[in-house]
Amino acid sequence: MRFSHIRLENWKNFSRLDAALQRRVFLIGPNASGKSNLLDAFRFLRDVALGGLRRATEDARGGVSTIRCLAARRYSSVLIEVEAAGNGDTWQYRLEFNQDQQRHTVVKSEVVWRNGQMLLQRPDQNDQVDPVRLTQTALEQISANQAFRELADFFKSVSYQHLLPQVVRDPRSFSPLPVTNDPYGRDFLLRLWQTSPRTRDARLRKILGALKVAVPQLTELKAFMDDTGVPHLEGRYQHWRPHDARQNESQFSDGTLRLLGLLWAMFEGSGPLLLEEPEISLHPEIVRRLPTLFEQINRERKDPRQTIISTHSRDLLSDPGIGAEEVLLLEPGPDGTVLRPLEEADLAAFRAGLTAADVLLPKAAPQNIQQMLREFS
Amino acid sequence: MIVDMLVEGDLDEAVARRLILLTGHQPGVVFGKQGVSYIQRSLRAFDQRARYGNPVLALVDFLDTHLSCPPELPALWLPARSSRFLLRAVVNEMESWLLADRRGIAQLLGLNVALIPQQPEQLTDPKQTLINLARRSPRRKLRNAMVPPPGVTAAVGPGYTGVMIEFVTKRWSVEGARRLAPSLDRCCHRLAELNTLASHPFVPL
Numbered sequence: 400m401r402f403s404h405i406r407l408e409n410w411k412n413f414s415r416l417d418a419a420l421q422r423r424v425f426l427i428g429p430n431a432s433g434k435s436n437l438l439d440a441f442r443f444l445r446d447v448a449l450g451g452l453r454r455a456t457e458d459a460r461g462g463v464s465t466i467r468c469l470a471a472r473r474y475s476s477v478l479i480e481v482e483a484a485g486n487g488d489t490w491q492y493r494l495e496f497n498q499d500q501q502r503h504t505v506v507k508s509e510v511v512w513r514n515g516q517m518l519l520q521r522p523d524q525n526d527q528v529d530p531v532r533l534t535q536t537a538l539e540q541i542s543a544n545q546a547f548r549e550l551a552d553f554f555k556s557v558s559y560q561h562l563l564p565q566v567v568r569d570p571r572s573f574s575p576l577p578v579t580n581d582p583y584g585r586d587f588l589l590r591l592w593q594t595s596p597r598t599r600d601a602r603l604r605k606i607l608g609a610l611k612v613a614v615p616q617l618t619e620l621k622a623f624m625d626d627t628g629v630p631h632l633e634g635r636y637q638h639w640r641p642h643d644a645r646q647n648e649s650q651f652s653d654g655t656l657r658l659l660g661l662l663w664a665m666f667e668g669s670g671p672l673l674l675e676e677p678e679i680s681l682h683p684e685i686v687r688r689l690p691t692l693f694e695q696i697n698r699e700r701k702d703p704r705q706t707i708i709s710t711h712s713r714d715l716l717s718d719p720g721i722g723a724e725e726v727l728l729l730e731p732g733p734d735g736t737v738l739r740p741l742e743e744a745d746l747a748a749f750r751a752g753l754t755a756a757d758v759l760l761p762k763a764a765p766q767n768i769q770q771m772l773r774e775f776s
Numbered sequence: 777m778i779v780d781m782l783v784e785g786d787l788d789e790a791v792a793r794r795l796i797l798l799t800g801h802q803p804g805v806v807f808g809k810q811g812v813s814y815i816q817r818s819l820r821a822f823d824q825r826a827r828y829g830n831p832v833l834a835l836v837d838f839l840d841t842h843l844s845c846p847p848e849l850p851a852l853w854l855p856a857r858s859s860r861f862l863l864r865a866v867v868n869e870m871e872s873w874l875l876a877d878r879r880g881i882a883q884l885l886g887l888n889v890a891l892i893p894q895q896p897e898q899l900t901d902p903k904q905t906l907i908n909l910a911r912r913s914p915r916r917k918l919r920n921a922m923v924p925p926p927g928v929t930a931a932v933g934p935g936y937t938g939v940m941i942e943f944v945t946k947r948w949s950v951e952g953a954r955r956l957a958p959s960l961d962r963c964c965h966r967l968a969e970l971n972t973l974a975s976h977p978f979v980p981l
Contacts (some may be wrong), residue, residue, distance in 0.1 A: 748825065751820060761808075772786075772938040
């Protein structure tokens with residue numbers, strides 16, 4: 400299954416957004432245009448399905464007033480509506496929420512459709528009798544989501560990757576305890592270790608093959624657990640001495656760890672994968688090949704997974720296989736960020752052989768960029 | 777009218793913006809900024825783009841084209857182009873257009889105007905000329921910014937682009953420069969003529 404559409408109202412810096420989503424989505428826009436906030440809408444659905452609405456809003460995101468768009472009117476509700484398609488079904492899920500006098504999150508409306516047929520509509524009679532029910536979504540409750548469990552499971556399958564090499568190397572100084580969802584890779588090595596040895600070794604072998612191109616000295620890659628029960632990765636590096644040197648993850652370069660984490664994330668899980676700026680720390684020649692590399696890993700799956708990638712990288716977007724409709728161009732404005740529509744002229748340029756890097760990325764350049772140099776001259 | 781730009785680099789962008797504003801248009805999206813070979817490679821596609829969207833002003837340093845005379849540039853690089861695509865040769869290099877505002881450059885560098893060349897389009901290496909002039913500037917900070925320090929292989933000083941963008945945006949007199957740089961004058965005329973084009977782009981059925 401994959402997301403085929405998203406509609407947002409008053410979500411963070413979007414007062415309104417309506418976007419069709421392909422199986423691959425590339426989010427571009429200037430800094431602070433809301434790329435991460437758009438990714439966060441998908442993570443939010445995951446958080447609601449996994450841990451409930453209140454935790455997703457109040458614990459993880461500072462409450463409704465923090466989530467609500469600055470451009471929104473003071474008391475307006477936040478709305479997320481998505482369409483997902485797969486296994487021959489089209490699902491729609493709509494959630495509108497706000498906060499009560501005690502600043503607790505309440506559901507204003509929750510609706511689920513399957514193939515155009517409405518399966519749930521709240522508030523219903525029960526909610527009117529017992530308004531406390533509106534502090535929870537049906538999505539988060541096993542007893543209430545039976546008719547659309549498939550959709551709830553799909554939301555739970557969303558994963559987000561923004562691996563920070565420093566965190567992988569030294570997870571305990573980042574956080575003494577495991578982190579929910581683990582976006583920064585604190586428990587990356589633990590997850591890797593917990594994968595069944597056969598699968599793990601097969602994946603590491605493939606990853607090594609790709610890594611060797613970037614780091615030619617690397618000859619072997621394996622996971623092991625030390626005497627204190629902490630999992631590690633070990634690489635063997637060739638050098639001029641007769642025996643190869645062994646290094647563990649604390650000595651891996653930022654680029655090695657980032658690429659390893661990206662490729663592992665492609666193997667791990669089956670739901671939509673959200674990637675934040677995969678180009679960081681990598682050589683442009685590698686970045687240019689990331690879209691193809693991701694597709695190659697994806698092709699081995701029965702049902703290729705959706706990837707939603709935020710990027711600033713000209714190299715990544717210069718892949719001629721990226722279509723204009725796969726790119727979402729975010730443009731900040733006085734009333735929040737909007738989606739800049741594709742122009743007929745851009746399509747003509749694509750047809751004439753230009754890529755997203757040539758045509759669309761320049762539109763994402765910050766306005767008044769020239770002023771930056773002038774400020775200091 | 778909104779005019780998009782296809783340029784070699786940041787300084788060329790600053791110049792293109794000034795010219796577009798000066799001729800009564802609004803600057804749009806800036807494409808390229810990856811040197812001259814990129815422009816040469818992608819001309820045809822951007823010409824296609826201009827047929828359906830905003831007109832495009834493309835500026836190419838004539839020095840970089842290795843052609844023998846400026847009119848050859850459009851004729852050889854893009855013979856069948858849309859009237860919405862302005863491919864203009866900057867003779868010989870963007871710095872020629874800047875040096876053509878002799879008073880402005882003299883003021884910037886704190887030099888006597890008599891030291892600034894009178895025929896900027898005849899210079900074979902305008903950038904070097906400008907940097908050599910900057911070497912004689914009494915303004916130490918400016919000199920350090922524009923002139924590469926001894927022993928460094930860079931063609932320009934570490935703050936060169938910033939200083940020149942500032943100059944182009946705030947001080948450069950296009951009117952003054954047009955008198956000494958015929959290619960700049962022609963470019964401004966072509967930009968002004970864009971107004972006579974149909975305001976709606978050509979869209980085939």
